[in-house]
Each structure stands twice: as C-alpha cells, then as structure tokens.
Amino acid sequence: MNCDRKRKFSPIVWNAEKEVRISSKNGVVSMSTALSHPKLLGEVVSDEVVAVHSDADRIQCLQSSIIESHVVSGSAETAVVEPPACLSSLMPGQRCGRSGEEVEQLEEEVVCSWNIATSRWASESDSPREKCFSDNGNMPKRSKMSSPMDSPSRTLLDGKASSPESGEFQREDSEGDRAESSSGLDSEDGNEVHLPVESLPPPQRSVNMLQECRSVFEYDRLNKINEGAYGVVYRARDKKTGEIVALKKMKMKIAETDGFPMSALREINILLSFHHPSIVDVKEVVMDDFGTVYMVMEYMEHDLKRLIELKKRSFSLSEVKGLMLQLLEGVQHLHHNWVLHRDLKTSNLLLNDNGELKICDFGLSRQYASPSKPYTQLVVTLWYRAPELLLGTKQYSTAIDMWSVGCIMAELLAKEPLFQGKTELDQLDKIFKILGTPNKTIWPGVSNLPGFKANFVKQPYNLLRKKFPATSFTGFPVLSDSGFDLLSKLLTYDPEKRITAEAALDHDWFHEVPLPKCEGFMPFFPAQHAQDR
Numbered sequence: 001m002n003c004d005r006k007r008k009f010s011p012i013v014w015n016a017e018k019e020v021r022i023s024s025k026n027g028v029v030s031m032s033t034a035l036s037h038p039k040l041l042g043e044v045v046s047d048e049v050v051a052v053h054s055d056a057d058r059i060q061c062l063q064s065s066i067i068e069s070h071v072v073s074g075s076a077e078t079a080v081v082e083p084p085a086c087l088s089s090l091m092p093g094q095r096c097g098r099s100g101e102e103v104e105q106l107e108e109e110v111v112c113s114w115n116i117a118t119s120r121w122a123s124e125s126d127s128p129r130e131k132c133f134s135d136n137g138n139m140p141k142r143s144k145m146s147s148p149m150d151s152p153s154r155t156l157l158d159g160k161a162s163s164p165e166s167g168e169f170q171r172e173d174s175e176g177d178r179a180e181s182s183s184g185l186d187s188e189d190g191n192e193v194h195l196p197v198e199s200l201p202p203p204q205r206s207v208n209m210l211q212e213c214r215s216v217f218e219y220d221r222l223n224k225i226n227e228g229a230y231g232v233v234y235r236a237r238d239k240k241t242g243e244i245v246a247l248k249k250m251k252m253k254i255a256e257t258d259g260f261p262m263s264a265l266r267e268i269n270i271l272l273s274f275h276h277p278s279i280v281d282v283k284e285v286v287m288d289d290f291g292t293v294y295m296v297m298e299y300m301e302h303d304l305k306r307l308i309e310l311k312k313r314s315f316s317l318s319e320v321k322g323l324m325l326q327l328l329e330g331v332q333h334l335h336h337n338w339v340l341h342r343d344l345k346t347s348n349l350l351l352n353d354n355g356e357l358k359i360c361d362f363g364l365s366r367q368y369a370s371p372s373k374p375y376t377q378l379v380v381t382l383w384y385r386a387p388e389l390l391l392g393t394k395q396y397s398t399a400i401d402m403w404s405v406g407c408i409m410a411e412l413l414a415k416e417p418l419f420q421g422k423t424e425l426d427q428l429d430k431i432f433k434i435l436g437t438p439n440k441t442i443w444p445g446v447s448n449l450p451g452f453k454a455n456f457v458k459q460p461y462n463l464l465r466k467k468f469p470a471t472s473f474t475g476f477p478v479l480s481d482s483g484f485d486l487l488s489k490l491l492t493y494d495p496e497k498r499i500t501a502e503a504a505l506d507h508d509w510f511h512e513v514p515l516p517k518c519e520g521f522m523p524f525f526p527a528q529h530a531q532d533r
C-alpha cells in the first residue's frame with residue numbers, strides 16, 4: 001500500500017489488538033481508548049469557545065480535556081464520546097447552549113493529549129540532520145536529534161505499525177498489559193462494549209496537569225516580546241530558578257467570563273503533549289488572580305520573519321538546508337502524530353542562540369482523522385495558504401502544511417515571501433502567475449472545487465525556475481536542480497501529489513554540497529531586545 005496515502009488518510013495507528021470490556025453503565029474510558037476506536041474517532045472544531053464559569057471550572061476543564069477521562073456510552077455500534085465532565089456539567093442539559101449538531105462537533109473536537117502522546121510507534125532516527133556538517137566539514141559536537149524519531153516507513157517495514165485500514169494488529173504482551181492497566185478498564189458490570197485498544201507505548205512525556213496550577217507571580221515579567229491574534233508573549237524570569245522563559249498570555253476572544261477559547265485549549269493541549277527538538281517546549285501552564293491563563297514556554301531569541309527582514313544578506317544555502325531540515329523534522333513529527341499545524345509561516349518559526357529552530361503557535365492546529373468530514377477553511381495566513389484552501393476545499397490534510405513549507409523555503413532563499421496576495425483571489429492570481437494556471441491534467445478534480453472558475457486567467461507556463469535559477473548574475477537566489485526539484489515538489493498543485501515531510505527529509509538536496517549546516521554552527525544573530533543582552 002502506498003505509504004503516503006496511508007499516512008494521510010488513516011484515522012489512527014493501531015499497534016495492537018486487545019479486547020477490553022467496558023461497562024457502558026460506568027462507561028469511563030480514557031480518551032486514548034476512545035479515540036483509538038474508529039467508531040469513536042471524531043474530528044476537531046472550528047474556533048469554538050467552551051463555556052466555563054469560574055477559574056476552578058476553567059482549570060478543571062483544562063485538566064479534564066488535557067489529560068483524560070471521557071465517557072463512552074452505548075454499544076460498540078453506537079458509542080458516543082462525551083465531552084470532559086467540566087464541559088457538559090457547566091450547561092446541564094443544553095451543554096453550552098449549542099444545538100445537537102454543534103455539540104456533536106465540539107465533542108468530536110476535544111483533543112486528547114494521550115492520543116497524541118501514545119498513538120505512535122517509535123523507531124530509530126535516520127534523519128539527514130545527523131549527517132549534517134559544519135562549514136569546515138567537521139561533524140558538529142552536538143546533535144539535537146539524538147532522541148529516537150518516528151519513522152513511518154521504517155515502522156512499516158518493521159511491521160510494527162498498522163492502521164485500522166490495514167487490519168493488521170500486532171500485540172506485544174507487555175505493552176498490552178500496560179494499556180489495560182493504564183486505562184483502568186476492568187469493569188465487568190452492565191452492558192459491555194468490546195473495544196480493541198491500542199497497546200500504549202510509553203508516552204512521549206508525562207503530563208500531570210492535575211498538579212496544582214502555579215501562579216504567574218512565580219515569574220518576573222521582563223518585557224513584551226510580541227503580540228499575535230491569540231496572545232501576548234512576554235519574556236519573563238522564573239523567580240526560583242532564574243531561568244528565562246516566554247510567557248504567552250492566552251487572549252480571551254470574548255468577555256473572559258464567557259469562556260476559555262477552544263483555540264487556546266487546543267494549543268496548550270498539543271504543546272504539552274509534544275516533546276520534540278523542533279517544537280517549542282511548554283513547561284507549564286500558570287494563572288493570575290483573574291483566571292487568565294499563561295503558557296510558560298522555553299524562551300527563543302528570534303523568529304525567522306524578523307531575522308529575514310533584518311538580515312542584510314539572505315541565508316546561505318547550507319543555512320537554508322539546516323533550517324529546512326529542522327522544520328521538516330518538526331512537521332514530520334506533527335503529521336505522524338495526526339496533527340495539522342495549519343498556520344506555518346516564518347513568524348511561527350523560532351530560532352534560539354543555539355541555532356535551533358522550533359515551531360510555535362499551535363492556536364490553529366488540530367488533530368485530524370477521517371477525510372470525510374469538512375474542516376474549517378479559515379486557516380493558514382494568506383501568503384502561505386495552499387491553493388486547495390484558496391479554492392474552497394473543505395477536505396484537506398497534511399499537504400496544506402507542506403505547501404506552507406514550500407513558501408517558507410522560497411522565502412528563506414529569496415529573503416521575501418513568494419506569493420504576497422492581498423485577498424484570496426489576488427493570492428490565487430499571484431500563484432498562477434508564477435506556477436501557471438492549474439488544469440485537470442496536472443490537478444485532477446481542480447475544476448470541482450467550489451472556488452474554481454473557468455474564466456481564471458490562463459497562464460500556461462511555470463515560471464518558478466526564473467525566480468530560482470541554477471546560475472544567476474541578476475541577484476536571484478541560485479538553486480541547484482536538486483533544490484529546485486524539492487521546491488517544485490513542495491509547491492505542487494495537486495495535494496495528492498505534493499511531497500510529504502518524510503519524503504522531503506529524504507530528498508537528495510540535503511545530501512548534496514553544500515551540506516546542511518548544523519544548528520551548533522548557525523550564525524549568531526544580534527539580540528532582538530536590548531534587555532536580552
């Protein structure tokens with residue numbers, strides 16, 4: 001079976017088959033169990049607001065949805081995942097005052113860290129980053145890829161991973177036992193539901209949100225770093241340890257008493273459950289006296305957007321390769337854990353003084369599953385938005401992030417965003433002018449997309465190579481055939497044919513000289529804030 005298709009469209013990975021008996025009377029299962037059942041597997045929401053009435057509720061809500069128990073009722077045929085207790089109990093009967101359909105969608109959107117953390121298999125890294133070199137050809141002293149990475153192709157070859165579609169279930173007794181005990185599902189009474197449970201590999205990270213949430217006053221606020229649509233980010237110092245951190249104050253979209261935004265819940269949940277060198281680390285969640293929630297993150301000195309703007313010359317080819325590798329490894333990790341970032345852009349890529357690139361801002365990210373349900377279209381900042389989104393598709397998957405990665409690669413090389421549209425139509429126009437107008441031959445099904453118009457301006461040629469020539473005396477960024485091949489594969493119209501993160505990581509460009517620069521050898525950039533020095 002084609003590995004890429006499988007990764008894109010399989011709802012979840014099953015590592016083992018294990019029957020457990022669940023009482024629908026008590027009905028409590030861990031979300032990992034619930035989500036590992038294809039019938040229970042749902043999809044996530046748009047940017048909904050979950051109603052919570054007090055700080056206690058709010059934190060309880062965070063805890064419930066971040067960690068665990070969800071209620072499953074009914075038979076295996078009709079089982080329904082109910083939202084965390086705090087969500088349903090807040091609005092008894094009407095559950096947040098939504099229509100049944102809305103509630104159903106919201107319930108399905110509850111993101112589960114256990115699922116993220118445990119729905120994976122693990123295998124040794126064969127990342128090209130391990131092979132990257134410094135300018136002088138020496139192997140770097142440190143490599144951040146020393147920890148095992150997911151590798152679906154390896155796993156598939158090993159036969160340890162399978163999806164529900166494949167119907168292959170592996171069983172390892174020790175893991176199976178752990179699954180059983182960790183889900184605590186030994187109930188014998190009532191109507192029993194038989195659910196296969198994936199055997200749980202050790203979580204990537206143990207998240208204990210049930211600990212008391214610390215106060216933001218444990219930190220000294222130093223200066224404001226930046227402000228985005230979803231939060232204000234401050235530089236701060238841990239009073240106890242002296243450690244410098246970034247504090248993201250989560251913005252309430254509406255009056256704070258009305259609720260905690262789902263986007264914030266989703267971001268906290270996803271970031272807390274991930275621990276990867278290319279994904280910004282969230283240390284804890286703290287609150288102030290007014291119940292405002294802050295995410296405490298590792299502090300990163302720069303973001304790529306600002307660096308590109310400030311840098312007099314563009315990044316060298318080996319620097320671009322090094323950054324691209326780090327980015328692709330982060331994206332690969334997300335996609336392998338069934339998470340779409342949905343807002344990859346240079347301002348969401350942070351760089352620290354060790355030359356480490358990390359993806360931040362998971363406010364729009366979501367877990368994905370079956371392609372049959374529509375997702376919200378209002379995702380991805382315009383300049384990085386994939387053509388299928390611009391043309392109104394409601395069914396999309398990992399390919400949308402890969403288009404954004406293509407735009408980022410072009411921007412790193414050229415020092416300016418590739419397609420700078422002002423409106424959605426203008427964005428399409430800008431893309432068509434460079435890549436040519438798509439047609440049924442190169443993108444079957446394009447004419448069926450809601451936004452496709454037969455009267456789009458016909459631009460029959462792909463002019464991308466002119467912007468990234470093999471040799472240049474005109475100041476255009478030079479790109480070898482191999483580099484251009486990768487860029488073209490990232491900026492492929494048909495999402496089905498667009499390269500995956502895994503395949504991109506394996507691309508020849510990363511093995512050709514100049515070799516990717518390792519993070520330890522990236523240049524040192526001046527501090528963004530005077531206070532940082």
Ligand SMILES: Nc1ncnc2c1ncn2[C@@H]1O[C@H](COP(=O)(O)OP(=O)(O)OP(=O)(O)O)[C@@H](O)[C@H]1O
Nearest residue numbers: 226228229230231233246297298299300303347361
């Ligand atoms: N861990 C961090 N360390 C240093 N700076 C950070 C960190 N996280 C975020 N920032 C800075 O804050 C900015 C905004 O952060 P973030 O993107 O998470 O907020 P947002 O409100 O979700 O933004 P957006 O409007 O792009 O969705 C980033 O572009 C970056 O400059």
